[in-house]
Amino acid sequence: MSTRMVAGRYRLLGELGRGGMGVVWRARDEVLGREVAIKEVRAPDGLDDHEVRRLYARLEVEGRAAARVDHPNVITVYDVAMAQGSPWIVMELVRGLSLSDILDADGALTPRRAAEISGRVLAALRVAHERGVLHRDVKPGNVLIGNDGRIVLTDFGIAVIEGTSALTRTGEVVGSPEYLAPERALGRPTGPESDLWSLGVLLYVAVEGGSPFRRDTALNTLRAVVDEPLPEPRHAGPLAPVIAGLLRKEPAERMTGPDAQRLLDAAAAGRRSYPPTVALPPSPPPAPLASTTVAMDAAAPPRPRRAALAVAAGILALALALAAAGLTWALLRDNTSGASSANAPSSAAPTTSAPTTTSPTTSASPRTIPPPALHLTVLVSATRDTYTGPCPPPDSAAPSFTAVITVSRTPATVTYRWHTNLSTTSDPAWKTAHFAAGDPTSRTITHTELSSPADYNPSTDWIAVDVKQPLTLQSNHVPFTVTCESPSPSPSASSPSASPTA
Incomplete structure (x- = not known):
């Protein structure tokens, strides 16, 4: 036994x-x-x-x-x-x-x-x-x-x-x-x-x-x-x-x-x-600004789209069978085999009329096939989500994050910035991610948040990625905490000067 x-x-x-x-x-x-x-x-x-x-x-x-x-x-x-x-x-x-x-x-x-x-x-x-x-x-x-x-x-x-x-x-x-x-x-x-x-x-x-x-x-x-x-x-x-x-x-x-x-x-x-x-x-269409994945197809009539993927990165599941552990995100191109025919581009080839001997040769205008709809997904996760110490936090210890930007096709250009809730992010500038034709459809960006709201201590905030081009959306929100502490006084500063001996 x-x-x-x-x-x-x-x-x-x-x-x-x-x-x-x-x-x-x-x-x-x-x-x-x-x-x-x-x-x-x-x-x-x-x-x-x-x-x-x-x-x-x-x-x-x-x-x-x-x-x-x-x-x-x-x-x-x-x-x-x-x-x-x-x-x-x-x-x-x-x-x-x-x-x-x-x-x-x-x-x-x-x-x-x-x-x-x-x-x-x-x-x-x-x-x-x-x-x-x-x-x-x-x-x-x-x-x-x-x-x-x-x-x-x-x-x-x-x-x-x-x-x-x-x-x-x-x-x-x-x-x-x-x-x-x-x-x-x-x-x-x-x-x-x-x-x-x-x-x-x-x-x-x-x-x-x-x-x-x-x-x-x-x-x-x-x-x-x-x-x-x-x-x-x-x-x-x-x-x-x-x-x-x-x-x-x-x-x-x-x-x-x-x-x-x-x-x-x-x-x-x-x-x-x-x-x-x-x-x-029936499900009403959501407001456009609530959408995290938007289909862009100028040649097709508008149709309702649901807000799509902004996965909250903090999900951890325990199953009794304890199987399926360690499923790694494979941020690859869209799965076109699962798309409906309504979203797939037409496969019909352009047609022309056959020439004849009794009339001038004519041809029909080639049919323009629109590019496939563009889907954009942004997923943010924390590399380090807590900090305790003197503020502002140093680069080596401050909360840090990664975001994966995934487009369904290339070429594409994405304009984005990092955004926090309680304060202006320490890096508020808009940036651009270019996906050239033939490039991988996923790209990882990183950010270290150095700000610390003075009115809150400790401060529990969240960070996200805003996108304004080629569409407007905001990613999932990832929480983080910053606790500001005053540095400990040095012994020389805290101890009174020694009195001279008599």
Whole structure:
């Protein structure tokens, strides 16, 4: 028997899973004499001691919040034990398979079975939302189907740690971008509606056998989540209205939990039910200045476009299976294979009339093919987001940031500047990034913020990138903190002069 003990009571028996954020163990609680699952959390590489402590403190709080959710379809969190300086999340051990395992092995589910599973997941979410706990990583890998038939949603409250921009320093996004709600991808406030979106994607995957938004790169996947229409499901049957209602881009237009529950329960029981007519209003086009990705095509009539990708760089997901860790942003050109025919340039060749012997040779004017629409994405992340010391901060210690500017095609010219909220940035000048024909479509820029608002100490601010050409937009906001301290007086300055001896 293993001799390794955690917190003096949990004896580790063997690994259940491993990923970028740690290991899940099967363990025995020697105090209560029962087997449990225990998650050993490990901070990602690249964080300093302060960031690691902040991450672990947040995880401990989230784990204890998850323990408040008591529902048969929610994994039970027994304890959050601190050992070796890091949190260990102690949960019930559920023997069975994940929904992702079942889909991989058997393919898509029938609408009735998908409704049964999704209805239980929704019931769990609604109870958690009532207690103020968001899941933030609903996906098939976090849904367990027990050997006894019980359906359990895992990783409540500990799946995503938001608001810590330094956690993106390693360039990792752990989790599945295809299940991310548009408002989270855009850095907007999130709530229960974001979990409902993820449930809608899970339901689509369950009946169709594949994700509606997955693309060749993480960036293209998130762009599809935010900006592309939902492909019509072909095998959803009575679940089609639920999927359409949950996958509305705007949270306020999304189908509510009670309405979705009624439709899912009816489908699981084989009954016919009808969606609420008020849950699916048409989406109005957003204001142009709110857009982060804009299609520019002078030859085509204007059409509504949704605000597209400005990913809030501070998203960190922990999955019970601990898979998909270390997904690196591949900031490549647009995924044209996933574009709709309405956005693709025409492939018809210019035509001319055939010459004849009875009339002068004539030819039709060649048809002008417009260039493809230009999409522009700006993603900002922090390299260093805190400073404590004398102000203004020195270059070597001040908050610093990177931004990746990605265009869908070249040539292109982008005019941009850095922008903070509380004060004028230390580098307010407009700059230009030129993308010549044939150049890579992504470019990284850097910035060190040397300003420190005098009226706030400590000051918690955010920084973003403004773009004014070829379109007007602002990137995601990345928070940072500056704490100004007076330098310690030198001993000679603080000590009175020695008196001469008598």
